[in-house]
Amino acid sequence: MTEIEELKAYPADCSTVSPKDYANHTHAKLSGRILNVMTTLPTQIISNYDPSSGDYLWDVEAVRGNSALYSSQHFLDQHSDWESHLIAWTGEINASKVTRWQNGDNVDDALYLVDEDKQELEAKLREANGSENIHPVWLLRRDQSRWRKYAEKVLWPVFHYIQGQPSDGKEEAEAWHDYVKFNEVYLNKIKSVYKPGDVILIHDYYLLLLPQLLRMEFPDAYIGLFLHIPFPSSEYFRCLSKRTQLLDGMLGADKIGFQSGSFQRHFLSCCARLLGFEVTSDKVFAFGTTISVETLPIGVDTKKIEHDAFLPDSGIEEKVTALKELYKGKKIIVGRDRLDKVRGVVQKLEAFGMFLEMYPEWREKVVLIQVSSPGFTHSANVESKVTELINQINSQYGNLNYTPILHYQMMIPKDEYLALLRVADLALITSVRDGMNTTAFEFVICQKYNSSPLVLSEFTGTASVLNEAILINPWDTVGIAKTINEAFLLSDKEKQQLEARLYEKVTSNTVQNWISTFIRDVIDHSLVTHVTNYTPTLNRPLLLKNYLNSSRRLFLFDYDGTLTPIVKEPAAAIPSDKLNRILDVLAADPKNQIWIISGRDQAFLDKWMGDKNVGLSAEHGCFMKDLGSKEWVNLAASFDMSWQAKVEEVYKDYTEKTPGSHIERKKVALTWHYRRADPELGNYQAAKCLHQLNETIAKEYDCEVMAGKANIEVRPKFLNKGEIVKRLVLHPHGSKQDLHNEHCHSDATAADQLPDFVLCLGDDLTDEDMFRSLKTIEAEWTEQGLPKNEFGSYGVYPVAVGPASKQTVATSHLNEPSQVLETLGLLAGQVSLFESAGTVELDDRGHLANSESSERSKTAIERAASLRRKASLDKEMNKKTSTNGKI
Numbered sequence: 078m079t080e081i082e083e084l085k086a087y088p089a090d091c092s093t094v095s096p097k098d099y100a101n102h103t104h105a106k107l108s109g110r111i112l113n114v115m116t117t118l119p120t121q122i123i124s125n126y127d128p129s130s131g132d133y134l135w136d137v138e139a140v141r142g143n144s145a146l147y148s149s150q151h152f153l154d155q156h157s158d159w160e161s162h163l164i165a166w167t168g169e170i171n172a173s174k175v176t177r178w179q180n181g182d183n184v185d186d187a188l189y190l191v192d193e194d195k196q197e198l199e200a201k202l203r204e205a206n207g208s209e210n211i212h213p214v215w216l217l218r219r220d221q222s223r224w225r226k227y228a229e230k231v232l233w234p235v236f237h238y239i240q241g242q243p244s245d246g247k248e249e250a251e252a253w254h255d256y257v258k259f260n261e262v263y264l265n266k267i268k269s270v271y272k273p274g275d276v277i278l279i280h281d282y283y284l285l286l287l288p289q290l291l292r293m294e295f296p297d298a299y300i301g302l303f304l305h306i307p308f309p310s311s312e313y314f315r316c317l318s319k320r321t322q323l324l325d326g327m328l329g330a331d332k333i334g335f336q337s338g339s340f341q342r343h344f345l346s347c348c349a350r351l352l353g354f355e356v357t358s359d360k361v362f363a364f365g366t367t368i369s370v371e372t373l374p375i376g377v378d379t380k381k382i383e384h385d386a387f388l389p390d391s392g393i394e395e396k397v398t399a400l401k402e403l404y405k406g407k408k409i410i411v412g413r414d415r416l417d418k419v420r421g422v423v424q425k426l427e428a429f430g431m432f433l434e435m436y437p438e439w440r441e442k443v444v445l446i447q448v449s450s451p452g453f454t455h456s457a458n459v460e461s462k463v464t465e466l467i468n469q470i471n472s473q474y475g476n477l478n479y480t481p482i483l484h485y486q487m488m489i490p491k492d493e494y495l496a497l498l499r500v501a502d503l504a505l506i507t508s509v510r511d512g513m514n515t516t517a518f519e520f521v522i523c524q525k526y527n528s529s530p531l532v533l534s535e536f537t538g539t540a541s542v543l544n545e546a547i548l549i550n551p552w553d554t555v556g557i558a559k560t561i562n563e564a565f566l567l568s569d570k571e572k573q574q575l576e577a578r579l580y581e582k583v584t585s586n587t588v589q590n591w592i593s594t595f596i597r598d599v600i601d602h603s604l605v606t607h608v609t610n611y612t613p614t615l616n617r618p619l620l621l622k623n624y625l626n627s628s629r630r631l632f633l634f635d636y637d638g639t640l641t642p643i644v645k646e647p648a649a650a651i652p653s654d655k656l657n658r659i660l661d662v663l664a665a666d667p668k669n670q671i672w673i674i675s676g677r678d679q680a681f682l683d684k685w686m687g688d689k690n691v692g693l694s695a696e697h698g699c700f701m702k703d704l705g706s707k708e709w710v711n712l713a714a715s716f717d718m719s720w721q722a723k724v725e726e727v728y729k730d731y732t733e734k735t736p737g738s739h740i741e742r743k744k745v746a747l748t749w750h751y752r753r754a755d756p757e758l759g760n761y762q763a764a765k766c767l768h769q770l771n772e773t774i775a776k777e778y779d780c781e782v783m784a785g786k787a788n789i790e791v792r793p794k795f796l797n798k799g800e801i802v803k804r805l806v807l808h809p810h811g812s813k814q815d816l817h818n819e820h821c822h823s824d825a826t827a828a829d830q831l832p833d834f835v836l837c838l839g840d841d842l843t844d845e846d847m848f849r850s851l852k853t854i855e856a857e858w859t860e861q862g863l864p865k866n867e868f869g870s871y872g873v874y875p876v877a878v879g880p881a882s883k884q885t886v887a888t889s890h891l892n893e894p895s896q897v898l899e900t901l902g903l904l905a906g907q908v909s910l911f912e913s914a915g916t917v918e919l920d921d922r923g924h925l926a927n928s929e930s931s932e933r934s935k936t937a938i939e940r941a942a943s944l945r946r947k948a949s950l951d952k953e954m955n956k957k958t959s960t961n962g963k964i
């Protein structure tokens with residue numbers, strides 16, 4: 078029986094939440110499908126070159142490892158009401174090394190697959206996986222290990238607290254490039270499979286960018302991301318040069334699952350410390366939405382393991398008996414690990430040596446059987462240290478009849494492994510960092526009748542589930558030695574009680590429960606946070622047409638977070654060259670009037686925007702300076718400012734209590750910044766400060782207290798950006814402002830003097846006042862019956878800078894300041910529509926679609942296919958000729 082047939086024959090008895098259960102939810106629009114997205118398929122493709130026919134003989138076989146994850150897929154496929162689809166890379170195609178050359182050209186290669194080859198292989202994959210819904214991701218470039226490199230050589234070590242050596246970064250940059258492509262190829266595949274209402278579950282660290290790529294494409298998709306390995310403390314994670322991109326990528330998910338509570342905490346702390354997002358113990362508030370984070374340790378398919386471990390007539394009983402006979406009179410300690418820096422094999426050997434030294438009575442009565450498989454971060458150091466220690470311990474305590482440590486450096490067959498777990502008297506797991514160690518679960522199941530104890534490192538994710546196991550610190554050699562001795566001396570009753578508790582934990586934490594809970598949690602959270610009225614992306618082609626057809630254009634720009642990205646230090650948020658160039662081009666057009674309406678003070682705006690032909694409004698509407706004028710006018714001159722001293726007192730108090738925070742003193746408005754403070758402390762103090770000011774100053778004075786981006790600002794209530802916008806829009810286009818006039822705007826402007834194009838951009842809460850004013854003006858114009866333009870509008874574009882999910886009254890959005898620049902560049906004629914729109918399409922070799930390399934590959938593949946066809950025709954002909962000859 079193949080692995081798949083076995084799985085099929087074996088029914089699971091757990092039920093998942095059914096898609097129908099959601100039918101009664103008002104806004105749950107589920108398709109009933111799960112798209113389970115993994116790194117590789119459970120089966121791999123093997124090719125053998127047949128020199129006699131010149132053909133490749135293809136086969137498909139099951140891969141080892143990841144069995145828990147694959148059983149979750151099998152469970153969804155076979156035993157749930159969901160229609161489950163598996164999307165995964167084929168993995169490296171194991172091809173016998175044949176590359177044929179002709180005139181110096183590579184004319185054939187096992188990876189040169191034409192569409193028919195792929196279809197044939199896809200059919201084989203579907204058959205081998207026992208499912209019609211298998212969607213292989215093809216990446217057929219030679220040097221296939223490139224697709225794993227960044228994940229395995231950069232992420233995996235850092236996530237396991239292994240820091241690399243400093244380098245010039247070139248190799249890492251190449252690996253990153255491939256990592257991005259790998260994620261993009263998945264996006265393309267999912268685009269061809271996705272239907273609205275699908276639940277997409279993404280697994281593991283090879284695909285950390287995929288959630289955000291998908292979110293951009295399908296804003297209302299239900300997306301879950303589960304990280305199967307540890308997530309490191311922010312002190313380690315921050316060493317990654319791509320830390321921001323990785324976190325951004327992950328935060329496209331609705332729900333992110335981790336194996337243990339500490340991994341969850343570390344992730345949240347990274348979001349707060351590195352991205353400056355607000356977080357709670359299980360949520361991240363980012364991009365105007367809430368991402369939920371949870372700890373959901375994966376389990377194993379307990380029934381299947383128990384079934385396999387105790388299956389009568391399968392030969393396993395004979396294996397158990399043989400092992401017992403072989404080690405008669407001796408206790409067996411079992412260990413199974415990958416041989417890398419984090420599985421703690423060296424620590425285990427040191428501890429076992431110490432055990433034999435401290436307890437001579439156990440010598441010749443205990444063996445350690447250690448099965449080690451290769452780790453993917455190959456470490457020659459670990460291997461040589463392991464060999465050295467084994468030799469040393471075996472020579473010190475062994476003799477001709479007794480070898481204390483038996484080391485099997487290989488993948489042993491499943492039945493032998495299960496038999497070993499059954500006969501063992503103790504399992505010793507000493508990982509120094511691990512996501513979920515499934516050997517621990519398997520051991521507990523195999524010990525159902527024997528009840529041998531499990532000694533488990535407290536540094537594994539498993540320890541949070543099996544906290545009743547005998548936990549050890551893998552760095553405490555003497556402590557482990559003592560624990561082994563104590564575990565051997567437990568009475569049968571104590572062992573049985575221990576086993577019963579562990580067995581109960583393992584069997585109630587099955588992989589079926591895990592996947593069912595994850596699906597339910599992803600949907601439940603999405604139902605709460607998905608707003609059906611996403612803000613659409615700004616229609617840039619329409620904007621451009623409207624711009625070109627208009628003659629009285631008004632631009633109303635916020636500054637921070639709109640024209641420049643948010644940065645840690647306010648003084649560092651200076652305009653880029655690109656922004657300066659674009660503003661100059663736009664401002665030079667006599668049809669255009671540009672205003673920067675900012676919370677910044679006059680000095681800052683004068684310094685960076687003062688030499689431009691633009692109007693300025695500072696401190697959220699308190700000051701204005703007209704285009705072409707040098708005079709700033711204080712619109713707040715008549716207001717009582719006695720609140721300033723009191724606010725400053727409050728701010729000073731919080732600055733003292735919050736290291737890293739500071740006060741920005743402007744002429745009227747006062748700002749307290751806490752972006753550089755410890756994020757948790759900053760958020761906590763800001764909430765208190767806001768509350769205090771609202772309860773005192775805001776009640777005593779005509780002041781508004783505003784929570785901004787890692788800041789709190791206080792300014793007079795009656796001046797805001799919305800009032801400035803009214804004044805500017807309703808003013809005769811192009812004429813001088815009468816800023817000393819109390820009346821902020823005129824109702825008497827003739828229709829043909831009003832702007833026929835208004836682009837207003839802002840990212841902050843204070844900018845919502847501008848958007849609201851524009852909406853009111855539009856409503857008034859409609860009421861007055863003012864004629865609309867050929868596009869059916871007044872040419873007014875209130876645009877929020879932020880994600881589609883951002884809560885805003887704006888009618889469209891742009892994601893970030895860089896998109897603002899692209900858009901303004903488009904109007905200034907500096908960026909082509911194509912450049913500002915495009916997304917990346919890749920071919921199935923990972924080349925940019927239609928690129929030179931992609932076309933070269935296509936030609937090579939077609940040439941190889943035609944050669945193969947010719948070879949097979951020749952063969953047919955030869956056969957016929959020889960048959961005819963015989964007749």
Ligand SMILES: O=P(O)(O)OC[C@H]1O[C@H](O[C@H]2O[C@H](CO)[C@@H](O)[C@H](O)[C@H]2O)[C@H](O)[C@@H](O)[C@@H]1O
Nearest residue numbers: 636637643644645646647650675676752786788
């Ligand atoms: O109305 P705006 O032009 O958006 O100005 C709002 C405030 O922006 C500045 O603070 C913000 O941006 C800084 C630079 O990116 C960032 O370090 C800070 O955390 C943000 O709150 C500015 O310092 C304030 O005076 C403005 O009121």
